[in-house]
Amino acid sequence: VSSDLQLVSLWLRKAKSAVVFTGAGISTESGIPDFRSPGGVWTKYRTVYFDEFCRSAEARHEYWSQKSEAHTEFAAAVPNVGHHTIAQWEASGLIRGVITQNIDGLHQIAGSQDVLELHGTAREVSCLDCDARFPVAPFVEQFRTTNQVPLCPKCGDGRLKHATVSFGQSLPEKVFERAHHWCQEADLVISVGSSLVVYPAAGLPELAKRNRAKLVIINRDETGLDSMADMLVDGSCGEALAAIHAAL
Ligand code: NAD
Ligand code: ZN
Numbered sequence: 055v056s057s058d059l060q061l062v063s064l065w066l067r068k069a070k071s072a073v074v075f076t077g078a079g080i081s082t083e084s085g086i087p088d089f090r091s092p093g094g095v096w097t098k099y100r101t102v103y104f105d106e107f108c109r110s111a112e113a114r115h116e117y118w119s120q121k122s123e124a125h126t127e128f129a130a131a132v133p134n135v136g137h138h139t140i141a142q143w144e145a146s147g148l149i150r151g152v153i154t155q156n157i158d159g160l161h162q163i164a165g166s167q168d169v170l171e172l173h174g175t176a177r178e179v180s181c182l183d184c185d186a187r188f189p190v191a192p193f194v195e196q197f198r199t200t201n202q203v204p205l206c207p208k209c210g211d212g213r214l215k216h217a218t219v220s221f222g223q224s225l226p227e228k229v230f231e232r233a234h235h236w237c238q239e240a241d242l243v244i245s246v247g248s249s250l251v252v253y254p255a256a257g258l259p260e261l262a263k264r265n266r267a268k269l270v271i272i273n274r275d276e277t278g279l280d281s282m283a284d285m286l287v288d289g290s291c292g293e294a295l296a297a298i299h300a301a302l
Contacts, residue, residue: 055301059294062244062270062285063301066148069242069268074140075259076154076161079247079273080291083134086127086158088247104222107215108182114203114213121176121216122194128158128176129191136246136292137164139299144168148302150240153233155248155255157218170233172225172255174218179204183212190216225254237262244270247291250277 055063066072078088099120106113133141141164143149151168152161159177161169180187186208193204193214206212219225237243243262250256250271256278263269263282271277272287272294280286287294 055297058285058287059297060301062287063298065242065268065270066143066244066298067302069148071236071239072143072149072242072244073236073240073262074143074149074152075243075245075248076140076152076156077246077248077250077252078156079249080136081131081134081156081158081160082247083136083290083292084131084158084160086131086160089249101221104220107220108213111203114215117215118197118203122197124176125190125194131158131160133160133164134292136295137161137166139295140246141165142299150236153236153258155252157216170229170236172219172229172233174216174226176216176218178217179214180217181206181209181212181214184209186212187217188214230254233258234261237267238265240265240267242268242270244272245277245279246272246295248273248277249275250279 082088102113102117107117137160140152140161144151144166151170152166153170153172154161155173157173157176159175177190178187179190179193184206186206196204204214206214237258238261240262243259245259259269260279268284269282270285271280271283272291274289
């Protein structure tokens with residue numbers, strides 16, 4: 055283990071309210087492409103904006119086609135060593151929990167208990183009209199067999215959308231408030247696999263840093279907050295987390 059990673063281990067052991075912040079990069083080693091790399095979601099689909107989804111049946115159909123295609127990848131993915139390490143850190147009281155921009159649910163599957171999903175989850179759908187929530191799989195199945203956008207079984211004709219934050223849609227307020235609070239109180243934030251350019255999410259590690267937390271960034275490419283970091287770890291998320299863990 056390099057001396058840099060040893061130092062991060064030491065910071066983690068000494069921290070009183072450490073938080074892990076994750077982005078799409080932690081899940082690429084589980085086979086889910088990130089946004090910006092070639093083959094990622096950006097390059098594959100046209101973005102369906104939230105207001106279009108709300109007002110246009112055609113846009114809803116386009117959205118559901120994209121999501122049911124992406125569903126196969128999600129459903130098959132399993133957590134990797136990075137997700138498991140973070141879950142272990144929470145279980146042993148080293149971190150308060152994880153704030154994630156991911157919508158894949160892999161932190162929970164790995165055993166993390168307190169996961170603040172800033173951008174919601176693709177494992178559920180929610181009704182825009184009555185707020186009911188349901189597991190996603192049966193609705194994807196229904197879309198695939200009927201080629202019709204599914205309607206809400208609770209209110210009857212409500213518009214169902216994945217319980218994720220679409221472009222133009224606001225973040226879940228309560229979740230964001232808790233994340234904000236964690237970052238205000240944090241003495242260490244470890245950002246893993248995020249380009250740290252998507253706001254308001256990226257404002258959270260920034261806020262922690264301004265409140266005197268140490269900021270560690272693990273990412274294989276440049277990020278928006280590199281110049282603020284106390285430590286930059288350039289490499290695989292899974293390997294870096296495992297190495298920090300080994301040095302604890
Ligand atoms: P991003 O795609 O902007 O950044 C990911 C970063 O991780 C990149 O800088 C990339 O270089 C790095 N990276 C990728 N694989 C890595 C690896 N194995 N080791 C080290 N670094 C690696 O993702 P973001 O910052 O999370 O923000 C984009 C948005 O994408 C989020 O809002 C999120 O909701 C959404 N998204 C989520 C998922 C998911 O749930 N898994 C997947 C794609 C996109
Ligand atoms: Zn409904």
